[in-house]
Every structure is written in C-alpha cells, then in structure tokens.
Amino acid sequence: MAESGERKAALEMVQADGTDGNCVTFVLHDEDHTLGNSLRYMVMKNPDVEFCGYCITHPSESKINFRIQTRGSLPAVEPFRKGLNDLMGVCQHVLDTFEVRLLPEELRGLLGQEGLRTSVTKSLMGFSGILSLTLV
Amino acid sequence: MRSWHTAWALSPVEKVFVYNNTSIVQDEILAHRLGLIPIRADPRLFEYRNQGDEEGTEIDTLQFQLKIKCSRNPQAAKESSDPNELYFNHKVYSKHMTWVPLGNQTDLFPDADFRPVHDDILIALLRPGQEIDVLMHCVKGIGKDHAKFSPVATASYRLLPDITLLQPIEDEAAETLQKCFSPGVIEIQNIKGKKVARVANARLDTFSREVFRHEGLKNLVRLARVRNHYIFSVESTGILPPDVLVTEAIKILMGKCQRFLNELDTVPME
Numbered sequence: 001m002a003e004s005g006e007r008k009a010a011l012e013m014v015q016a017d018g019t020d021g022n023c024v025t026f027v028l029h030d031e032d033h034t035l036g037n038s039l040r041y042m043v044m045k046n047p048d049v050e051f052c053g054y055c056i057t058h059p060s061e062s063k064i065n066f067r068i069q070t071r072g073s074l075p076a077v078e079p080f081r082k083g084l085n086d087l088m089g090v091c092q093h094v095l096d097t098f099e100v101r102l103l104p105e106e107l108r109g110l111l112g113q114e115g116l117r118t119s120v121t122k123s124l125m126g127f128s129g130i131l132s133l134t135l136v
Numbered sequence: 137m138r139s140w141h142t143a144w145a146l147s148p149v150e151k152v153f154v155y156n157n158t159s160i161v162q163d164e165i166l167a168h169r170l171g172l173i174p175i176r177a178d179p180r181l182f183e184y185r186n187q188g189d190e191e192g193t194e195i196d197t198l199q200f201q202l203k204i205k206c207s208r209n210p211q212a213a214k215e216s217s218d219p220n221e222l223y224f225n226h227k228v229y230s231k232h233m234t235w236v237p238l239g240n241q242t243d244l245f246p247d248a249d250f251r252p253v254h255d256d257i258l259i260a261l262l263r264p265g266q267e268i269d270v271l272m273h274c275v276k277g278i279g280k281d282h283a284k285f286s287p288v289a290t291a292s293y294r295l296l297p298d299i300t301l302l303q304p305i306e307d308e309a310a311e312t313l314q315k316c317f318s319p320g321v322i323e324i325q326n327i328k329g330k331k332v333a334r335v336a337n338a339r340l341d342t343f344s345r346e347v348f349r350h351e352g353l354k355n356l357v358r359l360a361r362v363r364n365h366y367i368f369s370v371e372s373t374g375i376l377p378p379d380v381l382v383t384e385a386i387k388i389l390m391g392k393c394q395r396f397l398n399e400l401d402t403v404p405m406e
Contacts, residue, residue, distance in 0.1 A: 011400065028396065031392070034392070035392045035396075038389065077400065080400070081400055084396055084397050087390075087393050088390050088397075091386050091387075091390040091393070092390065094386055095386045095387070095390075098379075098383065
C-alpha cells in the first residue's frame with residue numbers, strides 16, 4: 001500500500017520509443033489477479049482497444065504488467081482510466097443492489113437474490129451475478 | 137471473490153509467549169494450533185501493527201491468556217479408567233482462553249466480549265502435573281500473508297445450470313431421468329394419466345452428467361449454463377456475517393480502482 005509519508009509509486013508507465021502513446025505498459029505495484037483480471041475484462045469491452053493483457057512478471061514480486069494498445073491515435077491512458085471508472089461503477093451497482101435486496105430479508109436465514117444486470121456499458125455480462133449466501 | 141481470500145483483514149493469534157508448557161504438545165505445535173483458532177473480534181476496530189513493532193499497543197493488539205493445570209481427582213473411583221472422572225482440566229479447550237485488556241481497552245470496549253468464535257475447539261490434552269501458561273497477542277493481518285487471516289471458510293461461485301428437455305419424456309424414462317439429477321431438479325407430473333417429466337428447479341443441480349450414461353436419455357437432454365447468472369456461495373468463519381464480507385470485499389476492489397485513478401491524476405503523464 002502506498003504510504004502518505006514516503007511515496008512509493010504504485011503505478012509506472014513504460015512506453016516503447018517511436019510510438020505515440022497508443023501502446024503503453026502500466027506497471028501496477030502491489031497488485032495481482034484480483035485487480036488485473038477484472039480490469040482487463042473491463043478494458044476489453046472498449047471498442048477502441050486493440051489489445052489488452054496483463055501478466056504477473058514473477059510470483060515472488062507483487063506487481064503486474066498491464067498493457068493496452070489502442071486503435072488509431074487514442075492515448076492508451078484513456079481506456080485505462082475508463083476501465084477503472086467502469087469497474088468502480090460495476091462494483092457500486094452490485095453493492096447498491098445487494099444492500100437494497102438485503103434489507104427485508106435480513107431476518108431470514110437463507111437468502112436468494114435476482115440476477116444483477118449493470119447499466120454501465122451496453123452489453124455487460126455481469127461478472128458479479130446472483131449472490132446466494134449460506135450463513136454458517 | 138479473490139478479495140475475500142487475499143485482501144480482507146482479521147485478527148487471530150499471531151504471537152504466543154510461552155511461560156510454561158509442560159504438556160506433551162511442543163511449544164511450536166501449540167503455537168501453531170493457537171494461531172488457527174478464529175477469534176471473535178471485529179477487525180475494523182483495530183489498526184494494523186507497524187512493521188518492526190514487537191511490543192504492540194492497545195490499538196493494534198488483543199491479548200489473551202491461557203493458563204490451565206491438570207490435576208488428579210481425589211474423589212474418583214479406584215478402578216475407573218475414564219479420564220473425565222480421573223482428572224480435572226485434562227482437556228484444554230478454546231473456552232479456557234481469556235481476554236486480558238491492554239492499556240485503555242476496557243474503556244474503549246466496555247461491552248466487548250473478545251473470545252474465540254467456538255468454545256469447544258480442543259487445543260491440547262493434559263495429564264496431572266502438566267500445565268500450560270501462555271500469553272497470546274492477536275494482530276490484524278490479511279489472507280495473502282497467511283490463510284488464518286482469511287475471513288471466509290470457503291468462497292466459491294458457479295453459473296446457473298440450464299437444463300432443457302429436447303423432447304417430452306414420459307413414464308419409465310421420466311423416472312430414470314429424475315434419478316439422474318439431484319433431488320428436486322426434475323419433477324414428474326401426471327398429465328392425462330401419463331407421467332411426464334418437467335424441469336422444476338435447475339438451480340439445485342450439481343451437474344454430475346449422469347444422464348449421459350443412459351443411452352436412451354442422453355440425446356433428449358441438453359445441459360448448459362446461463363452465461364450471465366452467477367451464484368456465489370460464501371461461508372464465513374464466524375467472525376463476520378457473510379453479507380458484511382460481501383460488501384466489504386466489493387469495497388476493497390473499489391478501493392484498488394480508486395487508488396490507481398488517483399495515481400493517474402497525480403503522476404505526470406509522459
């Protein structure tokens with residue numbers, strides 16, 4: 001986690017010479033598949049993105065290389081930013097719907113919910129669908 | 137879902153100070169066992185311990201004591217061989233762990249009842265003359281560090297099953313079909329005197345694919361999954377209820393996104 005005292009950069013950008021900012025590799029420190037895969041999923045939804053992928057450089061190092069290549073002249077930072085915002089939007093929607101549906105059924109032991117369809121992008125197949133909980 | 141296993145914080149026993157251990161359970165084994173006991177303490181009330189801080193303060197540490205000594209029961213019958221009769225305190229359970237407040241924790245948490253989630257976890261067995269006297273420090277940590285910090289027992293997800301009968305299935309075939317699936321999935325209805333099978337509740341099926349072993353039935357059923365309908369099963373270790381775990385895990389993922397959005401805004405773009 002980045003401390004507010006001595007700041008470790010949590011995000012670095014590596015760009016090959018000669019390109020215009022269309023292809024950028026972001027190095028995300030202290031991250032793993034949790035953010036990597038989810039973010040890759042959201043960025044791939046963007047039609048302007050030609051290539052998006054991530055890899056964990058070495059399992060002992062906690063960082064990921066996240067690469068975005070765009071079609072045309074769109075700077076790669078834009079789909080990255082949009083992907084992060086979209087991912088937050090999906091999470092917020094799931095959270096809201098979950099909390100709303102949780103209220104009247106709190107008293108019951110077993111809980112079932114209807115499927116969630118997000119409205120963030122046009123055709124989002126939610127990676128967070130129905131939640132069914134078993135209380136221990 | 138990964139947030140549950142890797143990023144969420146809990147405070148089980150991390151450090152065990154052994155003052156006296158004359159039981160046959162070695163110190164390190166005893167310490168390992170104590171570390172795996174889930175402690176009922178909301179981790180949101182505590183801070184993370186700073187790295188390198190050995191002592192621990194009242195904002196980041198919970199202290200427990202386990203002090204128990206086994207002795208012989210003078211009233212036991214001479215021929216008895218039942219340890220429950222012969223000895224006092226020969227079984228050390230998690231209920232024998234007592235909370236020792238540090239500093240101003242009695243004021244901070246006047247109604248708190250910090251104890252292990254379950255009282256009947258057997259820690260060690262003793263015989264007369266043996267005793268255990270340990271002090272335990274509980275520290276907040278995350279699941280990525282050690283599995284004992286994970287607040288979920290099992291967390292899994294699956295897609296909703298989609299079972300379609302391609303042709304009407306009747307009579308004996310219907311009965312066989314019902315047996316091929318988990319109970320409650322296939323329902324047999326009596327329509328005009330004939331038994332007809334119908335898919336009642338596909339969600340209950342565990343997809344054993346037993347139906348494909350039957351020559352007569354395998355072409356009449358299509359097994360698939362609904363691609364955008366996920367069923368998450370979350371089992372908590374008892375410290376926090378599953379609904380809290382789900383909401384907190386989603387917030388952790390949102391926190392990660394926000395962190396990088398902030399980074400993008402503060403780091404100058406090249």
